[in-house]
Amino acid sequence: MSNDNTHNQIHWFPGHMMKAIKAIETKLPIIDVAIEILDARAPLATRSTLLDRLLEKKVRIVVLNKVDLADSNITKDWVTYFENRGCAVLLARSLTSKMKPQLLALITSLMEEQVAKQRTKGIVNPKIKVLIMGLPNTGKSTFINNLLQRKVTQTANTPGVTRGQQWVKLNPMIDLLDSPGILPPKMDDNRVTMILVLIKAIPVKHLFLEQMANFALIFLLTNYYERLMKYYEISFEVNDINETTLLQYFTLLAQKYHLKVANVGDNTHRAMNFFINDLQSGKLGLISFEIAPK
Ligand SMILES: Nc1nc2c(ncn2[C@@H]2O[C@H](COP(=O)(O)OP(=O)(O)OP(=O)(O)O)[C@@H](O)[C@H]2O)c(=O)[nH]1
Ligand SMILES: [Mg+2]
Known part of the structure; x- marks a missing residue:
């Protein structure tokens, strides 16, 4: 198999993606919870470590989305993998199962201390700001539509649909921020590139x-x-x-x-x-x- 041309072939890092990363960076100071939407069929290939350092102090949730397409025995091992690394994990079938009760329960328990702290400071209605991030086409917008049970964000089975950020109110306490998909600037690993093309994260x-x-x-x-x-x-x-x-x-x-x-x-x-x-x-x-x- 010839891999020689791969590096010349993948240069899919359009201008809007650089903008997307910058836009997330500027919002991070006000974000409390970062939700990473990963494709359950390829969680590591769809995980971006680009913002890891900036997200260190945030509460983090990993959503393994599209579990309806993934091999369920393998998905079980991924849950263990992420839990062992200190991440809260949520399995999602964003097209078919309602995710709101599970997510609310998770955010409430993870944020309990911070919310209590705010209340003792006299803040009557503490707010929680949640960033939804992930690679293109992993289902960020579909996940948000699922939570709200209506079409508040645009979705399609091609990468790069969401072009700008959008705030959406989940309940009186929680605001969600939908963001465009972000890709690492360079994809040196041919195997990862091929997987990303097959799951349509790259056109x-x-x-x-x-x-x-x-x-x-x-x-x-x-x-x-x-x-x-x-x-x-x-x-x-x-x-x-x-x-x-x-x-x-x-x-x-x-x-x-x-x-x-x-x-x-x-x-x-x-x-x-x-x-x-x-x-x-x-x-x-x-x-x-x-x-x-x-
Ligand atoms: N089978 C299955 N398909 C899903 C699921 N979630 C999303 N999809 C499909 O995946 C495609 C991409 O969904 P989007 O919500 O547009 O993805 P996105 O992450 O917002 O994409 P960008 O805005 O391009 O970054 C759509 O065709 C969705 O219908 C899921 O849980 N299962
Ligand atoms: Mg989108």
Whole structure:
């Protein structure tokens, strides 16, 4: 597999992202709680450590979102992983389950002391300001809409939808700040880049298709072999994974599903897109891309 061009290919750090980071930085002095929305399928790849130092003194909550797409056995280990590192963890299915009661209970218990302190200082109605942050497309805006049970922020399955910050009132005490997705300025790790493209935190570039499809196929052959075999019923000798055998697999996939186009060379490209779509839409089952380190 050739990784040579990766560094030239990923330069996705648009101007609005730099602005987003600066905007968060300027708001931090008034923030009490920072909620990091991570994709449950790839919690480390979607964790930005960029603001870690600035967030040291804040109460922090990790939301593992999209658990409805992730491998539940693996998700369990991630909960332990983050809890062992002193983070409060919330599992979220932001499209389908109401998250407000759980989040309110968590914020109330984590902020109990601070709120009591404010009251003793004579503040009758203490306020809690909560920052919602995370990589593009992890579901920040959907999570907020879920909490409010109405569409207060715009959402879509492409990265970079939210462009500006927006305050939303959760209850008389708690204000939430939705912010645009932030990415680390450089992505040196090819594996992380591929995962981020597959979960749509980074937009797909045409250049990537083959690299992305090969990465995804090798990942499934290695981690979800039986499921892959059962779904497409196309055999693959796992001891013999190389560029030729991978391409052969996509050729067979194109044949099996009659993915014909006039230009013969494009058949495999159609098969690659088809395969990636199946993976992203959950047809290949619940999949996690990262396993929690012990
Ligand atoms: N299956 C599933 N999809 C989700 C979940 N939460 C969000 N989504 C989908 O993920 C996509 C991105 O959601 P957004 O809320 O726009 O993400 P965002 O983090 O605000 O994205 P940016 O504003 O671009 O940074 C949308 O297609 C949502 O429907 C979830 O828990 N499960
Ligand atoms: Mg958004």
